[in-house]
Amino acid sequence: MARLHVPDRLLxxxxxSPVPDQVREAMAKPILGHMDPAFLAIVDDVQEKLRLVFGxxxxxxxxxxxxxxxxxxxxxxxxxxxxxxxxxxxxxIFGQRLADAAQRLGAHVAVISVPxxxxxxxxxxxxxxxxxxxxxxxxxxxxxxxxxxxxxxxxWSDAIHRRGALLLVDTVTALGGMPVDVDNQGFDVVxxxxxxxxxxxxxxxxMTVNERxxxxxxxxxxxxxxxxxxxxxxxxxxGKSRAYHHTAPISMMYALxxxxxxxxxxxxxxxxxxxxxxxESLWAGLEAMGLQLMVPxxxxxxxxxxxxxxxxxxxxxxxxxxxxxxxxxxxxxxxxWAGKIWRIGVMGHGARLSNMMTLLVSLRTVLDAxxxxxxxxxxxxxxxxxKVGQE
Amino acid sequence: MARLHVPDRLLxxxxxSPVPDQVREAMAKPILGHMDPAFLAIVDDVQEKLRLVFGxxxxxxxxxxxxxxxxxxxxxxxxxxxxxxxxxxxxxIFGQRLADAAQRLGAHVAVISVPxxxxxxxxxxxxxxxxxxxxxxxxxxxxxxxxxxxxxxxxWSDAIHRRGALLLVDTVTALGGMPVDVDNQGFDVVxxxxxxxxxxxxxxxxMTVNERxxxxxxxxxxxxxxxxxxxxxxxxxxGKSRAYHHTAPISMMYALxxxxxxxxxxxxxxxxxxxxxxxESLWAGLEAMGLQLMVPxxxxxxxxxxxxxxxxxxxxxxxxxxxxxxxxxxxxxxxxWAGKIWRIGVMGHGARLSNMMTLLVSLRTVLDAxxxxxxxxxxxxxxxxxKVGQE
Numbered sequence: 001m002a003r004l005h006v007p008d009r010l011l012x013x014x015x016x017s018p019v020p021d022q023v024r025e026a027m028a029k030p031i032l033g034h035m036d037p038a039f040l041a042i043v044d045d046v047q048e049k050l051r052l053v054f055g056x057x058x059x060x061x062x063x064x065x066x067x068x069x070x071x072x073x074x075x076x077x078x079x080x081x082x083x084x085x086x087x088x089x090x091x092x093i094f095g096q097r098l099a100d101a102a103q104r105l106g107a108h109v110a111v112i113s114v115p116x117x118x119x120x121x122x123x124x125x126x127x128x129x130x131x132x133x134x135x136x137x138x139x140x141x142x143x144x145x146x147x148x149x150x151x152x153x154x155x156w157s158d159a160i161h162r163r164g165a166l167l168l169v170d171t172v173t174a175l176g177g178m179p180v181d182v183d184n185q186g187f188d189v190v191x192x193x194x195x196x197x198x199x200x201x202x203x204x205x206x207m208t209v210n211e212r213x214x215x216x217x218x219x220x221x222x223x224x225x226x227x228x229x230x231x232x233x234x235x236x237x238x239g240k241s242r243a244y245h246h247t248a249p250i251s252m253m254y255a256l257x258x259x260x261x262x263x264x265x266x267x268x269x270x271x272x273x274x275x276x277x278x279x280e281s282l283w284a285g286l287e288a289m290g291l292q293l294m295v296p297x298x299x300x301x302x303x304x305x306x307x308x309x310x311x312x313x314x315x316x317x318x319x320x321x322x323x324x325x326x327x328x329x330x331x332x333x334x335x336x337w338a339g340k341i342w343r344i345g346v347m348g349h350g351a352r353l354s355n356m357m358t359l360l361v362s363l364r365t366v367l368d369a370x371x372x373x374x375x376x377x378x379x380x381x382x383x384x385x386x387k388v389g390q391e
Numbered sequence: 392m393a394r395l396h397v398p399d400r401l402l403x404x405x406x407x408s409p410v411p412d413q414v415r416e417a418m419a420k421p422i423l424g425h426m427d428p429a430f431l432a433i434v435d436d437v438q439e440k441l442r443l444v445f446g447x448x449x450x451x452x453x454x455x456x457x458x459x460x461x462x463x464x465x466x467x468x469x470x471x472x473x474x475x476x477x478x479x480x481x482x483x484i485f486g487q488r489l490a491d492a493a494q495r496l497g498a499h500v501a502v503i504s505v506p507x508x509x510x511x512x513x514x515x516x517x518x519x520x521x522x523x524x525x526x527x528x529x530x531x532x533x534x535x536x537x538x539x540x541x542x543x544x545x546x547w548s549d550a551i552h553r554r555g556a557l558l559l560v561d562t563v564t565a566l567g568g569m570p571v572d573v574d575n576q577g578f579d580v581v582x583x584x585x586x587x588x589x590x591x592x593x594x595x596x597x598m599t600v601n602e603r604x605x606x607x608x609x610x611x612x613x614x615x616x617x618x619x620x621x622x623x624x625x626x627x628x629x630g631k632s633r634a635y636h637h638t639a640p641i642s643m644m645y646a647l648x649x650x651x652x653x654x655x656x657x658x659x660x661x662x663x664x665x666x667x668x669x670x671e672s673l674w675a676g677l678e679a680m681g682l683q684l685m686v687p688x689x690x691x692x693x694x695x696x697x698x699x700x701x702x703x704x705x706x707x708x709x710x711x712x713x714x715x716x717x718x719x720x721x722x723x724x725x726x727x728w729a730g731k732i733w734r735i736g737v738m739g740h741g742a743r744l745s746n747m748m749t750l751l752v753s754l755r756t757v758l759d760a761x762x763x764x765x766x767x768x769x770x771x772x773x774x775x776x777x778k779v780g781q782e
Contacts, residue, residue: 003652004417004420004433004436004645004648004649004652005429005432005433006420006421006423006429006433006645007423007429008421009421009422009423009424009427009429011422011423011424013424015638016422016423016424016425016638016641017422018421018422019421019422019642024418024419024420024421024642025419026395027415027418027419027642028415028416028418028419029395029397029415030397030399030400030409030410030415031400031402031407031408031409031410031586031592031593032397032398032400032402032407033400033402033404033407033720033722034407034593035722036400036714036720037714038396038397038398038400041396042395042396042397045395065457065458065461065594066456066457066461066619067456067637067638067639067640068637068638069618069619069636069637069638070456070457070619070637072618072619073617073618073619073620076618077617097618100618101618101619104614104615104616104617104618104621105616106616193638195422195638195641201422201640201641201642201643202422202425202638202639202640202641203456203594203640203641203642203643223494223495224495225495225496225497225616226464226468226495226617227460227463227464227467227488227491227492227495228457228460228461228463228464228492229464230495244725245460246458246459246460246461247406247407247458247459247460247584247586247593248458248593249458249592249593249594249640249643250407250586250592250593250594251410251415251418251592251594251642251643251646252592252594252640252642252643254395254397255642257395258395261394261395323427329424329427331424331426334635
C-alpha cells in the first residue's frame, strides 16, 4: 500500500489554487462537533466574512457542504421546479453545465448561446426574455473559467426583476478575486467555490440568497427534490433553532475561516487590486513572449487567462513538461478550445508577480526545448516584468 | 473579527469522532490539482483501501464529495426514478431520512416502521415485499445512530434479489467499526461517512456499487436529476478516461487516505475487535454505575451506545457541564427519544478504554453534582474497568 505522496506544485491552472500555510495549518486543528457552541461560533464568523467578500447583507450567506459544483446544484434544485422556464446564458462549459443541470431538474431551458470567447449583451438577454415571458430564473456565469471571459452584468437584474424572474449568478472564479457586489448588482442567488480566489482547499461552496429568492422558496409547489441540498432545512441549522441537518465538513470550515480572515486582514480592495495587477503583468509577459491572448481586453477575465497555443506545439507535452520538470500546473482548453489554448490562473494566494515570472520563464524554457522559438527572449521578459512590477 | 478558536474536545458522541494527529497532519499537505497524476494515484489508493474495509471487489468504490448524507443522496438519486416503488425500513431517524429523501425523488415509498430500539425481522421484510411485488429497491440502515440498534441483514439480499429489487444499505456508523462484508452479504449500493469509525474528518462519503446496480443505471428512463451526484459522470473521472467532472475535495482525500492506512496498518480484525472490546467495557461501566442501556444485548450496536437518562436529571445541563467542565462531547436523543437518552460513540480513534474511563468518571462527577446519586461509586467502576481491561 503506497504512502501518501504529495509533491509540492505551483498551482497556476484555473483551480485549485495554492493554499497558504496558515490555512493548511488551520485544517490540522482538532475536530469539533457540529453542534458544539465553539463550532457554531466559527460558522457564524464564516458567514459574517462571506457577507463581506460577497458584498451583501443577506442573512442566508453560508458555505454549502460540497465543492463549487455543489453550490450550483444547491442553487438550481431549490429555485427551479419541473416545468419552470429557465434562461441560461451559455458562453462556455460552465454555462453549459448550468443548462444541463436545470434540464435534469425538469426545467424548460432557453439557452442563449454565445461563441467561446464572447459575451452576452443585455440586448440579447432582453430579446430572449421577451420571447419567454414566463421565465422564472436567469442563470449566468460571471467569470467563465473555460474561456477567460468576464461577463458584464450591469443592468441585468433590473431587466430580469421587471419580468418577475430571479437572477442566479455563478461567481466561482470571481469571488475573492474581484468585487462581486451582490446587493448593489441585485443578484438573487449566488454561488462560488473555495478553491479559486479565496485560497482555501476545494470542498465548500460559498452561497448567498436574498429575500426575493427566499420568497420564491415559499411558493414552491413541491418539496425540493434533494434532501442533501434542501435549503429550508439548512437555513434552520444556520438559524436560531440550530436544528441538526447534516454533519458539516468541520476541518474545511476552519480552512475557510482562516482564508477569509487573511483576505479581510489584507483588505478587500488590496486583494482585488493585487489580482488585477498580477493579471496585467501576466498579460504583458505573455505578449512580450509573442503569445496571443484569446479574449479582447474589454472582456478579459483577470483571474483566468486564456492563451493560444502556438502552431505546431503539442499541448499535452508542454503541460506535462511544465508539471514534471518545473512542478507548475496550468490547464488545457475545454470543449471547442481543447488542444487550442492554455488556461492560466491568477487566483488567491497564487496571484503574485513572482509566480508569474516563474511560470513565464519555465514556459519559455519548455517551448524552446520543444523547438518553438518565439520572438522575444527571456531578457525582454525580465525587462517587462521589472517595469510592471515597479508600477 | 474573531480568531479561529478550536478547543480540544474529547468527542464521544455519535460523530464526528476524534481524528488522529497523523490524519490531521495529512490534511495540511500542499494542494494538488484534481487532474495531477500524483493526485489520481492517491484517489486510486483510497479506492483500493475502501474496497478492503467495505469487503468488496466492486470496481466502483470511491468517496462521494460531501458528508455522509451526500452518500445517501448519491445512492438514492441514481437508483430511484419517479414512480418507482421503494421499501424503506424505518427503525430510527436515519431510516426516516431515507424515506424522506426517496419520497422527494418521486418514489412510492412503502415504509416498514419499527419502534425505536427494535429491529426489523426478515419475516416483516418478506411480508411487505409480497405486498409490493413491483419493489425496485429496499433501503435500510445497518447501524441506526439514533437508537443504537444493529440491524441484522443476513438473508436479506436473497429475499430482495429473488424479487428483482436492489438492496441499498446505510453503513455510516458501521464502516471501519465492524465487518460490513458487502460482497458476501450481497449489498448492491452501500454508502458511509468518514467521520465515524474511519477516524477522518467529516466531508467525504465512501460508497460502493456492484454490477447488479450498475446494470440498473443502464435501464434508467431519464437522466439522473442531480448533476452533482450523477454517478455515470463520476465513474468516468474514476475510470480510464479521467474525464473532469468536479474538483475533488483534495485535502479531505489526503485525510481519508491516511485514516484508511492507519486502519490497514492496525489490521481490520484488530480494529473491529478493539471497537467491540471497548464497547463491552463501556456497557459494563455504565451498568456498574446503575445506568440502564436502551437496547437488548442481542441487537445492541457497538459503535453507538444509547443509555436512559435517570429520572429527574436535566439532559441538556448534564451535557453542557460535560462539555464545559470536562471537555467531553456526548449527544442527546432524537425524535421520540429526545430528552430521554444519551448517545455515546465508541468510534474510530475514540474507541479506547482510557476514553471510556474518562467519560464514566466525568459523567459520574457531573451526575453527583446534579444531585443524582447512583448506587455504585467510582471505586466499583474502577474495579470493573480493571477487570474488563485485563481480559
